[in-house]
Amino acid sequence: MPSPQSAIQDMAEPKVKLTDIAYEQIEEAIITLRIPPGSVISELTLSEMLNIGRTPIREAIQRLAREHLLLVLPQRGLLVPEIDLRKQLKLLETRREVERLICKSAARRALPEERERFTRLHDEFIHAAATDDDVAFLRADREFNELSLVAARNEFAEGAMRLMHGLSRRFWYFHYKQAADVPEMARLHAAVAGAIAKGDVNAAGETLDQLLDNIETFTKATLMSDM
Structure with missing residues (x-):
């Protein structure tokens, strides 16, 4: 019983x-x-x-x-709130610092089974890049975000990041057809996932910066096109 x-x-x-x-x-x-x-x-x-x-x-x-x-x-x-472009730039400024900490911590602290999942996500991002599949990319991105938060094992950074993930992904999806490159975005995510899977802390930070540079350029291009 x-x-x-x-x-x-x-x-x-x-x-x-x-x-x-x-x-x-x-x-x-x-x-x-x-x-x-x-x-x-x-x-x-x-x-x-x-x-x-x-x-x-x-x-x-x-x-x-x-x-x-x-x-x-x-x-x-x-x-469902409207999308605010200027707030998105403020969000990115905060996101860069918090997400860099999360990705580097995940590379340092991820368990073996979590590294296997990061490897699988790397492959899913590469497949999304090859097929230009935006929905597959978004689903892999959501899983990547959740796994990174778990693997980082920092509840304070997790709390801050959860406030930004959904808004960032919605903004990207709303505007990506006019300024973004889905395959390139997927490849940049694959690079971060691969670095975390290998436990390369420095590469995790560097690839994350490259990803966010791309997102920031995309956001500013969107802002200029709407002015």
Whole structure:
């Protein structure tokens, strides 16, 4: 007969899993613009769209609100914020310092099984580059971001980075057709993943800087084209 503690864990696991699924699906819908900026949606609409119960949806909404991908409007629903170009440049300034720390820490501290996942992600990025597949790239990017946060083992840097990942990915997807190069972006991500997989701390920092240089150039080009 299972212990009371294990029974409680068994009851909790499906709820945690559904919350993660709800979060990932709503985040992807926002980032890939299936739910476009400026949209007002409801908790019920999301629950019906994903066929997931209201409690996991509500928990996913709370997480997305913390990451500034949703704004909760009391009595009115959920607003997907518009994209602000100038705020994006401020975000990049902060992201560079935090993400460099995360990538170098991940290269230093990743466990063997995590390094294997970084190697697999390196290959997925290379495949996305070869096929020019933007959705495959975004999915690999999300997994890379999550794995980097875990492997870095720095809860303070993780907290700061989680506030920036979703906004950065949505901005890129919204504007990439006018100024970005998906294969090049995927190759730059592959270089960072490969450096972390090999435990090369210096290369992890250097390749991350090259990636963010590319993103900053893309962001400034987007800003100039919209002025």
